[in-house]
Amino acid sequence: MDDYCSVVASDCIARNPAEPEFHQAVQEVIESLSKVIDHRPEYRKAKILERLVEPERVIIFRVPWQDDAGEIHINRGFRVQMNSALGPYKGGLRFHPSVNIGILKFLAFEQVFKNSLTTLPLGGGKGGSDFDPKGKSDNEVMHFCQSFMTELARQIGPDTDVPAGDIGVGGREIGYMFGQYKRLRNEFSGVLTGKGLGWGGSLIRPEATGYGAVYFASEMLATIDTTLEGKTCLVSGSGNVAQYTVDKINQLGGKVVTLSDSSGYIYDESGVSPDKLAYVMELKNIRRGRIAEYAAVYPEAVYVPVDPTLNYNPLWGHKADCAFPSATQNEINEIDAQHLVDNGILMIAEGANMPTVPAGQTLFIHHKVLFAPGKAANAGGVAVSGLEMSQNSMRLGWTREEVDDRLRIIMKAIHHACRDAATAYSEPTNYVDGANIAGFLKVADAMMDQGLV
Numbered sequence: 001m002d003d004y005c006s007v008v009a010s011d012c013i014a015r016n017p018a019e020p021e022f023h024q025a026v027q028e029v030i031e032s033l034s035k036v037i038d039h040r041p042e043y044r045k046a047k048i049l050e051r052l053v054e055p056e057r058v059i060i061f062r063v064p065w066q067d068d069a070g071e072i073h074i075n076r077g078f079r080v081q082m083n084s085a086l087g088p089y090k091g092g093l094r095f096h097p098s099v100n101i102g103i104l105k106f107l108a109f110e111q112v113f114k115n116s117l118t119t120l121p122l123g124g125g126k127g128g129s130d131f132d133p134k135g136k137s138d139n140e141v142m143h144f145c146q147s148f149m150t151e152l153a154r155q156i157g158p159d160t161d162v163p164a165g166d167i168g169v170g171g172r173e174i175g176y177m178f179g180q181y182k183r184l185r186n187e188f189s190g191v192l193t194g195k196g197l198g199w200g201g202s203l204i205r206p207e208a209t210g211y212g213a214v215y216f217a218s219e220m221l222a223t224i225d226t227t228l229e230g231k232t233c234l235v236s237g238s239g240n241v242a243q244y245t246v247d248k249i250n251q252l253g254g255k256v257v258t259l260s261d262s263s264g265y266i267y268d269e270s271g272v273s274p275d276k277l278a279y280v281m282e283l284k285n286i287r288r289g290r291i292a293e294y295a296a297v298y299p300e301a302v303y304v305p306v307d308p309t310l311n312y313n314p315l316w317g318h319k320a321d322c323a324f325p326s327a328t329q330n331e332i333n334e335i336d337a338q339h340l341v342d343n344g345i346l347m348i349a350e351g352a353n354m355p356t357v358p359a360g361q362t363l364f365i366h367h368k369v370l371f372a373p374g375k376a377a378n379a380g381g382v383a384v385s386g387l388e389m390s391q392n393s394m395r396l397g398w399t400r401e402e403v404d405d406r407l408r409i410i411m412k413a414i415h416h417a418c419r420d421a422a423t424a425y426s427e428p429t430n431y432v433d434g435a436n437i438a439g440f441l442k443v444a445d446a447m448m449d450q451g452l453v
């Protein structure tokens with residue numbers, strides 16, 4: 001990294017203490033951008049990098065709510081409005097006990113580049129709460145969502161900031177939040193995406209992130225003249241992204257042998273077939289159970305609980321051709337990455353945001369593994385959210401085929417943009433540099449055009 005870029009990164013770290021995930025995301029991006037910044041002195045003069053790492057606005061608020069037993073709870077709510085150079089802020093809401101401002105700043109920062117890559121007019125943001133929906137009744141989740149939205153409603157709007165789901169926020173939570181926004185504003189608008197199909201949602205939105213990651217993976221595999229047909233795949237997580245990743249891999253003739261949640265993982269050598277996936281969807285989306293139950297129903301599968309004494313995740317130690325980490329950040333550490341490389345992994349497409357630690361990324365790139373970072377591979381979710389916004393504005397709904405075709409075209413275009421930028425400024429197969437640089441250039445040029453704001 002050149003001196004100027006190192007100083008921007010270290011100043012950002014000093015100004016944002018105790019936010020390691022944000023530091024990690026900023027360092028990775030700035031390292032890639034150091035390859036382009038010397039060619040564009042005007043960015044340096046306009047302090048584009050310094051502005052990019054400073055959120056336009058951060059909102060933190062109290063979320064009081066009452067449980068079914070009448071006890072009062074206080075959670076913390078957040079919205080990080082990172083960058084609006086390309087359009088209204090757009091990015092998910094995460095409800096998970098680990099949520100804090102540093103994690104949301106990392107996610108909002110990543111979202112800026114990801115949204116730019118989609119080719120749609122979307123700025124970047126992210127929000128959420130340290131509320132844990134696990135074990136809560138529907139009524140408790142509704143009360144929480146209503147209290148959360150009562151405050152958030154002041155900060156968002158269809159032309160200002162349009163949140164969506166993320167970990168812990170699915171169709172149920174979006175429904176409760178949308179209902180409360182509508183009631184407060186007396187307005188039926190496209191203020192959230194991931195809505196129900198009967199009231200403004202888009203076909204293919206639930207599928208979009210997983211499907212998009214697999215479309216991106218197929219594009220990468222095509223560069224080495226192969227496909228997913230017959231490939232063995234490791235998938236982590238068992239939520240929205242993981243489920244539709246499995247669905248699309250099955251459709252394309254691949255075989256998924258793992259799924260996980262925060263308690264452990266299952267290994268099913270015979271593959272998570274479509275009927276087994278239907279069971280997982282019912283287990284996770286309706287009964288809200290644990291992945292351990294899979295092995296009880298399908299005895300050919302083995303369940304491995306999380307072992308806190310291990311410094312690696314044995315899920316990544318299984319031999320496979322492709323991997324789709326789809327749970328959470330930093331779930332592949334350096335040892336896991338080494339296991340994947342030792343087992344001859346061909347391709348990794350990140351469904352989750354930043355699931356691989358920096359040393360793991362370096363290892364994959366060094367060993368010429370086809371490696372797609374989350375901001376490229378999982379951009380299908382926000383892309384179809386963008387298409388949901390378009391349909392809401394037009395008061396029209398597109399068919400499943402139309403949305404899926406657009407998603408496929410967008411993922412192909414993102415792949416192309418990453419390869420082009422990587423070829424121009426780095427190595428053609430370095431998708432990390434490619435995604436960071438291609439995402440950055442569009443945002444930086446818009447910021448230049450819009451003056452010092």
Ligand code: NDP
Pocket residue numbers: 165166167168169170209237238239240241242260261262263326327328329351352353378379381382
């Ligand atoms: P869900 O809440 O639907 O599922 C998350 C899954 O990951 C669950 O299986 C969950 O297990 C597991 N998980 C969460 N946290 C941890 C943890 N700390 N350790 C181990 N497992 C964990 O979320 P999504 O599928 O929507 O999101 C998954 C990832 O994809 C996230 O990184 C998210 O930011 C990213 N993403 C999501 C998009 C979307 O459209 N939904 C778009 C782009 C990226 P458990 O139930 O035990 O918590």
